Amino acid sequence: xxxxxxxxxxxxxxxxxxxxxxxxxxxxxxxxxxxxxxxxxxxxxxxxxxxxxxxxxxxxxxxxxxxxxxxxxxxxxxxxxxxxxxxxxxxxxxxxxxxxxxxxxxxxxxxxxxxxxxxxxxxxxxxxxxxxxxxxxx
Amino acid sequence: xxxxxxxxxxxxxxxxxxxxxxxxxxxxxxxxxxxxxxxxxxxxxxxxxxxxxxxxxxxxxxxxxxxxxxxxxxxxxxxxxxxxxxxxxxxxxxxxxxxxxxxxxxxxxxxxxxxxxxxxxxxxxxxxxxxxxxxxxxxxxxxxxxxxxxxxxxxxxxxxxxxxx
Numbered sequence: 001x002x003x004x005x006x007x008x009x010x011x012x013x014x015x016x017x018x019x020x021x022x023x024x025x026x027x028x029x030x031x032x033x034x035x036x037x038x039x040x041x042x043x044x045x046x047x048x049x050x051x052x053x054x055x056x057x058x059x060x061x062x063x064x065x066x067x068x069x070x071x072x073x074x075x076x077x078x079x080x081x082x083x084x085x086x087x088x089x090x091x092x093x094x095x096x097x098x099x100x101x102x103x104x105x106x107x108x109x110x111x112x113x114x115x116x117x118x119x120x121x122x123x124x125x126x127x128x129x130x131x132x133x134x135x136x137x138x
Numbered sequence: 139x140x141x142x143x144x145x146x147x148x149x150x151x152x153x154x155x156x157x158x159x160x161x162x163x164x165x166x167x168x169x170x171x172x173x174x175x176x177x178x179x180x181x182x183x184x185x186x187x188x189x190x191x192x193x194x195x196x197x198x199x200x201x202x203x204x205x206x207x208x209x210x211x212x213x214x215x216x217x218x219x220x221x222x223x224x225x226x227x228x229x230x231x232x233x234x235x236x237x238x239x240x241x242x243x244x245x246x247x248x249x250x251x252x253x254x255x256x257x258x259x260x261x262x263x264x265x266x267x268x269x270x271x272x273x274x275x276x277x278x279x280x281x282x283x284x285x286x287x288x289x290x291x292x293x294x295x296x297x298x299x300x301x302x303x
Binding site: 073074076077104125 | 148150151153154156157158160161164165194195270
């Protein structure tokens with residue numbers, strides 16, 4: 001059995017919108033999409049990372065009270081959630097592909113010490129760095 | 139003393155659009171960002187933009203821009219061999235004098251002093267992505283530069299004052 005982190009979630013303002021974004025623009029696959037009343041457990045997976053799921057969760061009752069949920073929606077929209085890093089083989093190619101699909105880039109690819117990184121946000125406001133490690137040929 | 143963070147009552151849709159203006163300043167802090175331009179990015183009216191931005195992010199938009207310029211200048215001083223004049227112009231200043239004076243007033247040391255000090259120390263930050271590292275070095279500018287200047291001139295210490303501008 002493999003041990004380690006299995007699910008990490010981000011808060012999103014709209015799960016349908018987030019699902020479309022992570023699947024159609026980032027190339028993730030749906031892992032679990034289960035509903036119970038208004039509650040929806042939704043996770044996606046990077047195709048190269050079968051052991052890890054990224055949760056796309058809505059801050060909402062009944063897991064949170066209404067005021068807390070509202071505060072979280074504000075924080076996400078202000079870009080105040082923790083950093084997320086997507087590791088790619090070719091940052092510039094991924095940037096071009098994603099930009100074509102309408103992804104909102106906050107930083108064009110920049111080379112620093114041999115690594116290349118770019119920045120983008122999901123529709124909710126979660127900020128991602130997309131990093132190509134140094135020493136990548138091409 | 140830090141204030142408690144409360145829900146601001148601003149609509150998340152508006153906040154998301156204000157974030158876009160902040161992102162654009164982050165991406166091009168060397169450019170001019172008149173309120174009209176920022177308001178357009180946010181889809182907000184010029185009349186409401188500055189107040190909404192400050193309410194959302196705790197600082198007026200132009201003070202935010204100033205901190206980003208100084209952060210970037212500090213990074214260039216640390217990580218490159220560009221001259222201080224080149225750095226001033228790369229980071230959006232029209233005058234070397236204004237750059238040097240503002241830098242010293244906000245950070246407490248001159249650009250040259252920072253460069254000397256940083257180059258002397260070796261850093262252990264290779265594992266931290268450069269962008270996050272930059273944010274950690276962002277100057278903490280909770281009051282207006284003019285206010286900081288005034289307090290220094292009048293010999294006021296670190297007493298808290300009501301934020302102006």
